[in-house]
Amino acid sequence: MVAEQRPDLETIDMPINMGPQHPSTHGVFRMVLVVSGEKVVDVTPHIGYMHRGGEKLMETMDFRQGIGYADRTEYLAQFSAELGYVLAVERLMGVEVPERAEYIRVILTELNRLTSHFMFAGAFGIDSGLFGTSMMFAFREREFIQDLFEEISGDRLMYAYFRVGGLAWEVTDNFVQRCHESLKTAERGIRDIDDLLTHNEIFMGRCQNIGAFTAQQAIAYGLSGPMLRASGVPFDLRKDEPYSVYPRLKFDIPVGNYGDVYDRFLVRIEEMRQSVKIVEQALEQLPPEGPIVAEKLPRRLRTPPGEVYAKVESPRGEWGVYLISKGGDKPYRLKMRSPSFCNLTALREMTIGQFLADAVMVLGSMDIVLCDVDR
Amino acid sequence: MMRAVILAAPSVDALDNPALSALLGLIVITLIMTLGVMFATWYERKAVARMQQRLGPMRVGPWGLLQPIADTLKLVSKEGVRPASADRIAWDLSLAAIFVPAFLVLVAIPFTADWFVSPMDLSLLYILAVGGLSFIGFLLAGWGSDNKYALLGGMRAAAQLISYEIPMILSMLAVVMVVGSADVYRIILYQDVVPLIVWQPLAFIIFLTATIAELERQPFDIPTGESEVAGGVFIEYSGIRWSLFQLTGYVNMYAYSLLGAFVFLGGWEWPFGTDIGWGYQLLLTMVKMALFIVFFLWVRTSFPRLRVDQLMSYAWKVLLPFALAQIFLNGLVLVYDLPDVVLLATSGGGALALCWLVYSVVRVKPRQPLRMVGNVPATAPGSVSG
Amino acid sequence: MIGILRSLGMTARVAFRKPVTNSYPNVHRQIANRDRAFPILLWDEEHDEPFCTGCHACERACPVECMTVVMKDNPKHATGESKRRKIIDEFWIDYGRCMRCNICVEVCNFEAIGMNNTWAGHELSRFDRSELVMDLDMLLSQSKAGKVDPGLRA
Numbered sequence: 001m002v003a004e005q006r007p008d009l010e011t012i013d014m015p016i017n018m019g020p021q022h023p024s025t026h027g028v029f030r031m032v033l034v035v036s037g038e039k040v041v042d043v044t045p046h047i048g049y050m051h052r053g054g055e056k057l058m059e060t061m062d063f064r065q066g067i068g069y070a071d072r073t074e075y076l077a078q079f080s081a082e083l084g085y086v087l088a089v090e091r092l093m094g095v096e097v098p099e100r101a102e103y104i105r106v107i108l109t110e111l112n113r114l115t116s117h118f119m120f121a122g123a124f125g126i127d128s129g130l131f132g133t134s135m136m137f138a139f140r141e142r143e144f145i146q147d148l149f150e151e152i153s154g155d156r157l158m159y160a161y162f163r164v165g166g167l168a169w170e171v172t173d174n175f176v177q178r179c180h181e182s183l184k185t186a187e188r189g190i191r192d193i194d195d196l197l198t199h200n201e202i203f204m205g206r207c208q209n210i211g212a213f214t215a216q217q218a219i220a221y222g223l224s225g226p227m228l229r230a231s232g233v234p235f236d237l238r239k240d241e242p243y244s245v246y247p248r249l250k251f252d253i254p255v256g257n258y259g260d261v262y263d264r265f266l267v268r269i270e271e272m273r274q275s276v277k278i279v280e281q282a283l284e285q286l287p288p289e290g291p292i293v294a295e296k297l298p299r300r301l302r303t304p305p306g307e308v309y310a311k312v313e314s315p316r317g318e319w320g321v322y323l324i325s326k327g328g329d330k331p332y333r334l335k336m337r338s339p340s341f342c343n344l345t346a347l348r349e350m351t352i353g354q355f356l357a358d359a360v361m362v363l364g365s366m367d368i369v370l371c372d373v374d375r
Numbered sequence: 376m377m378r379a380v381i382l383a384a385p386s387v388d389a390l391d392n393p394a395l396s397a398l399l400g401l402i403v404i405t406l407i408m409t410l411g412v413m414f415a416t417w418y419e420r421k422a423v424a425r426m427q428q429r430l431g432p433m434r435v436g437p438w439g440l441l442q443p444i445a446d447t448l449k450l451v452s453k454e455g456v457r458p459a460s461a462d463r464i465a466w467d468l469s470l471a472a473i474f475v476p477a478f479l480v481l482v483a484i485p486f487t488a489d490w491f492v493s494p495m496d497l498s499l500l501y502i503l504a505v506g507g508l509s510f511i512g513f514l515l516a517g518w519g520s521d522n523k524y525a526l527l528g529g530m531r532a533a534a535q536l537i538s539y540e541i542p543m544i545l546s547m548l549a550v551v552m553v554v555g556s557a558d559v560y561r562i563i564l565y566q567d568v569v570p571l572i573v574w575q576p577l578a579f580i581i582f583l584t585a586t587i588a589e590l591e592r593q594p595f596d597i598p599t600g601e602s603e604v605a606g607g608v609f610i611e612y613s614g615i616r617w618s619l620f621q622l623t624g625y626v627n628m629y630a631y632s633l634l635g636a637f638v639f640l641g642g643w644e645w646p647f648g649t650d651i652g653w654g655y656q657l658l659l660t661m662v663k664m665a666l667f668i669v670f671f672l673w674v675r676t677s678f679p680r681l682r683v684d685q686l687m688s689y690a691w692k693v694l695l696p697f698a699l700a701q702i703f704l705n706g707l708v709l710v711y712d713l714p715d716v717v718l719l720a721t722s723g724g725g726a727l728a729l730c731w732l733v734y735s736v737v738r739v740k741p742r743q744p745l746r747m748v749g750n751v752p753a754t755a756p757g758s759v760s761g
Numbered sequence: 762m763i764g765i766l767r768s769l770g771m772t773a774r775v776a777f778r779k780p781v782t783n784s785y786p787n788v789h790r791q792i793a794n795r796d797r798a799f800p801i802l803l804w805d806e807e808h809d810e811p812f813c814t815g816c817h818a819c820e821r822a823c824p825v826e827c828m829t830v831v832m833k834d835n836p837k838h839a840t841g842e843s844k845r846r847k848i849i850d851e852f853w854i855d856y857g858r859c860m861r862c863n864i865c866v867e868v869c870n871f872e873a874i875g876m877n878n879t880w881a882g883h884e885l886s887r888f889d890r891s892e893l894v895m896d897l898d899m900l901l902s903q904s905k906a907g908k909v910d911p912g913l914r915a
């Protein structure tokens with residue numbers, strides 16, 4: 001039976017306001033979806049609910065005070081954010097960081113990558129509709145690693161542990177052993193999440209061929225990190241423009257073939273395995289003794305005039321700090337290139353034409369940190 | 376047939392007025408179910424917590440046992456907010472439209488051999504028909520709330536409930552064919568030696584899936600999907616109204632679990648027979664019902680949610696053909712009087728085919744695994760980083 | 762189907778593991794020695810006065826400017842009981858603003874301030890923000906009562 005066409009009954013596309021208070025917008029992100037039935041025909045992302053003027057704030061702070069703010073910008077990959085910031089200052093000042101400090105930095109940053117990706121896996125599970133199980137599995141291991149961070153830096157979330165020229169203080173005596181323990185639990189966590197999600201047909205059905213991006217598209221949109229690699233571009237700053245001691249460590253970068261949500265998930269899971277490898281090697285090579293702060297650092301850090309761009313591979317992609325100094329102890333201008341923000345630009349392109357439920361998955365697969373987007 | 380006996384109130388059975396006794400039975404059943412639901416919420420939270428390596432509620436009472444009471448008090452004392460723009464009639468009617476059928480279903484359920492409110496010859500039909508009414512309530516709530524999420528949720532709920540009603544009824548029909556009666560009581564009596572799950576595994580699987588969909592529990596909780604429509608039709612309801620919705624959800628869970636226990640697991644009949652006394656029968660019923668409930672919780676903690684189109688195609692393209700095939704095969708077996716084992720063989724084969732289908736459809740094209748790029752940068756950095 | 766069964770198996774297996782959570786207000790997790798909750802002032806037992814001389818170094822270094830320091834002449838110095846010429850008169854830290862960055866501890870030359878590493882430093886919920894502005898007595902009370910963990914880094 002064919003329904004009679006009624007000219008007086010029109011169907012209109014319905015705009016839906018998703019967020020800023022919505023369970024799956026990962027913070028205060030708002031997207032206005034225009035849906036026709038269940039299909040998304042248009043998306044308008046609205047950001048800025050978390051804007052705190054972070055860059056401007058950091059311009060009023062000296063180089064030690066800024067570290068705490070770098071933490072708060074990227075609150076899931078704090079060590080990466082701190083590392084980017086101190087790298088910029090160090091390059092401008094020409095400070096040589098002692099080897100031991102470099103290794104500890106790499107170890108902590110990679111462990112931080114684990115916690116960040118765990119967070120992703122957990123939150124992504126929830127986006128896909130799992131009732132908190134993945135979140136619980138992920139948090140179990142994440143908490144364990146955070147315990148380690150707390151023992152070392154004193155805080156579970158805002159570490160403020162890296163300093164220009166090295167580290168704030170020496171690590172604990174049982175650092176190496178605790179790292180190995182964390183790695184063991186992390187491996188178990190990866191296995192659990194793998195068992196729970198990766199092979200599940202429902203999960204596959206939900207993720208595959210959703211929000212796919214080709215390599216060209218990904219490059220054109222300036223994506224970075226796992227989003228870029230899932231699209232098939234083997235680009236990782238740790239390999240391509242190495243910093244710190246990464247050239248001495250052997251690891252692979254996983255690259256996806258399809259560029260869809262499922263590939264992004266797989267890439268992140270595989271990256272966690274690689275991070276475990278990196279930390280193991282770094283722990284082996286870690287010099288047992290040695291200074292942790294560069295020598296002859298002035299008490300009040302001053303940079304020569306100049307500008308520098310330092311970038312690190314954060315769990316979300318290229319986290320860069322562009323620093324202009326006119327001399328003195330404060331930056332003249334500080335610009336943060338946040339991967340979350342750049343990756344988020346692809347949201348519209350990825351979401352249009354998908355189902356409403358997929359919009360949530362696509363957003364989840366971007367693994368954005370709203371503080372990082374808005375700064 | 377057994378006389379109608381009022382549940383848990385034998386002294387009142389002197390009442391000759393069947394309407395009055397049925398009413399009393401209904402009231403008693405409502406009260407018992409409310410208590411049962413309170414326990415179920417506690418149990419659900421505990422069980423789910425354990426599957427997630429958590430402790431679950433621990434604060435109120437020993438092991439958090441009094442938690443549901445605290446929850447109820449909180450919900451009842453909460454302010455019930457109604458949006459100013461809501462359609463008042465639809466808004467309030469939806470409550471009744473969801474709440475009443477759920478309890479009416481319980482009327483026809485024989486808890487033990489002689490514990491039920493009202494005997495009927497077509498009780499299975501009655502249960503399915505009344506149980507299928509709730510989608511009206513979802514539509515009303517979705518429309519009446521004047522909220523886009525609620526509207527989406529309501530539409531999804533209506534589509535899902537109607538779609539899954541069909542495979543559910545067809546799977547039941549297969550059972551009815553084998554037994555030769557649409558009376559739950561008879562169906563239970565039929566299973567004195569072998570429960571029907573053995574003869575009709577395919578129908579059982581279809582029933583189980585459709586039940587989860589009807590109950591809107593994970594992985595079929597699309598109408599209320601937290602991460603998409605943020606609670607769906609219930610988004611605007613609060614306080615006592617919301618708790619009634621919740622209550623209804625759990626009553627439905629009990630009802631369908633009981634139905635499954637009776638129709639496929641042999642109810643109170645298998646394996647001990649009719650004569651072991653109502654105490655044991657009730658216990659047996661409870662245990663079998665609990666099996667279903669635990670399974671629902673287990674599934675809930677383990678699976679992501681399906682997407683709306685997958686949900687639909689699963690109902691219409693997978694479950695429906697298989698259910699029809701089951702009926703057809705049953706017909707062949709019954710008409711030609713083939714031995715019962717053929718039932719098992721055909722149905723089991725169908726069940727395996729169903730599993731294979733689910734397995735293979737997702738992996739139409741086997742995906743290539745990730746490439747691992749080794750130690751040398753594979754691209755010239757300049758070409759990418761620009 | 763295999764993956765679905767694997768998921769089911771996973772949760773079933775986990776159900777028999779020991780829960781990793783604890784019932785928080787009854788059971789407190791052991792917190793690390795270096796834990797940084799909020800800054801507190803330390804009490805000099807020997808001279809029966811705070812270590813803090815009110816030198817304003819921390820006040821100037823604080824990135825969020827949540828500290829207020831007022832200095833006075835130390836009456837005990839006149840009597841010869843103490844070597845400190847100046848002593849803290851008033852000290853406020855707004856815990857609502859403090860970002861727990863540890864900088865005040867690092868800049869203090871007198872080891873007069875430290876980051877609280879006990880649970881008392883974490884469980885600070887209040888009904889009013891203004892109650893989070895801690896004055897000298899509050900900042901000193903924990904150290905005065907000897908309830909500070911010996912591992913505290915000052």
Ligand code: SF4
Pocket residue numbers: 800819822823824825826827828854858859860861862863864865866
């Ligand atoms: S910890 Fe940091 S923010 Fe807090 S009072 Fe000390 S310097 Fe200020």
Ligand code: SF4
Pocket residue numbers: 812813814815816817818819820830849868869870871872873874
């Ligand atoms: S705490 Fe230390 S830095 Fe701050 S005023 Fe007192 S002595 Fe000076």
